[in-house]
Amino acid sequence: MDNRNTEQLAVPLEKEQESGRYGSVLNVLKISAICFLLDDDLTVLEASNSFYEKTGYSKKEFQTCFQTMRGYYREYPEDWEAIRDRLVYSAENGGADTALNVRMPRKSGGFSWINISLTLTEKNGDGYWICHAVYTDNSTGSMTRQEECRCWKKRAQYFKWVLDEYMDNVYVADMETYELLFVNKTSCDTLGLTLDEVLGHKCYEIIQGRTSPCPFCTNKYLSEDEFYEWEFHNPFLKRTYMIKDRIVDWEGRKARLEMSHDNYSLEFKLAKKELDREAILRSVPGGLVRVDARDMGQFFGLAGISLIL
Known part of the structure; x- marks a missing residue:
């Protein structure tokens, strides 16, 4: 003993x-x-x-x-x-x-x-x-673990680099503490703050100008499998954004990855147009068929409806 x-x-x-x-x-x-x-x-x-x-x-x-x-x-x-x-x-x-x-x-x-x-x-x-x-x-566990650690760090480094060079706004926040873990260059420019001034602070304080978590926070809707997409007007920044959110593992912490572009960007206009198109398609009762005028034999059907012209 x-x-x-x-x-x-x-x-x-x-x-x-x-x-x-x-x-x-x-x-x-x-x-x-x-x-x-x-x-x-x-x-x-x-x-x-x-x-x-x-x-x-x-x-x-x-x-x-x-x-x-x-x-x-x-x-x-x-x-x-x-x-x-x-x-x-x-x-x-x-x-x-x-x-x-x-x-x-x-x-x-x-x-x-x-x-x-x-x-x-x-x-x-x-x-x-x-x-x-x-x-x-x-x-060989020791070696395997070290190799896994090195690979993980390299992948994380590449991932951060890609996010930092992303032309639109990106931030990562801890889903429990709301602490900002990563903010890319574009987001810093949008906020008019330096990286040191935002990292470690609450996302709702820096991005929304609030003193408490946002009542419209989408964390409860998020998953690791796909993005949750939504549109939001930020009164603090005085801009409307098309937003994509999902859950990521950020250095062992369950975190929220948010990517967004504002209403001044081409990406916003394209995303808005796509959302409007989807809303129109969903509103058509019974389905819709779209025919390519250049090829009358080609058509696309929704809701299982087909037309032969």
């Missing part, structure tokens, strides 16, 4: 019985896995024998020493934070499975690099997600 501070494990009887069945299945399959709650400290429920063997602890030792994943990763808080942040993000976005490379602390000291696959299954009676984490060996 090492000299780490111990934590008292307190699992209700019904949870102990449920987690015992969980461990029995994994033991038969010889899968290295641990089950815990997605609460503040990731409370441990149960783990398989293979998991305990990989850590170097016996089941009793591990349960005596570690009540939570935070406690288990005490010496590697960045790994614990990476696991929890990934799970929180997954829970906020439909509970999709996720995976990452982290260290696995060992009783003898040190660690080994492993792949961890995380799955959110259901919520318990207290409303916490139950998470299953499967650990698999990764002898």
Whole structure:
């Protein structure tokens, strides 16, 4: 037994019985896995024998020493934070499975690099997600993680460069704190402020001149899969904008990417024309057929209606 501070494990009887069945299945399959709650400290429920063997602890030792994943990763808080942040993000976005490379602390000291696959299954009676984490060996994990980090930083650098050179307004803001994380050159010119004067401030303060979050904020409508498009007149800037918003992962933070062009730009006029065209098409009852006058045999149908001329 090492000299780490111990934590008292307190699992209700019904949870102990449920987690015992969980461990029995994994033991038969010889899968290295641990089950815990997605609460503040990731409370441990149960783990398989293979998991305990990989850590170097016996089941009793591990349960005596570690009540939570935070406690288990005490010496590697960045790994614990990476696991929890990934799970929180997954829970906020439909509970999709996720995976990452982290260290696995060992009783003898040190660690080994492993792949961890995380799955959110259901919520318990207290409303916490139950998470299953499967650990698999990764002898090249350290190198893989470093390479992934380098690739991620390079992609992020290119992405920022593209956004900064974008001819219209672009900003990125944290969806929880409203903090501006990125503002491109065009936006700074539009606002009449320097980059240092806007970064770190609230988006609603800088862009809308407000002291509180905008009542018309579109965050609740956004997704990672597609842009949410809308038109808005900004009384603070005295301009009307065509806007595109979506959710992005910005350096590990759930953020809002907003791209816009004002009513003085050609892009605005084209986008406005397209919106008006779509509104007209939607208003035509029963559908519409458009015929190319240069080729009477070519036609485009909406709502399943066809005309033969």
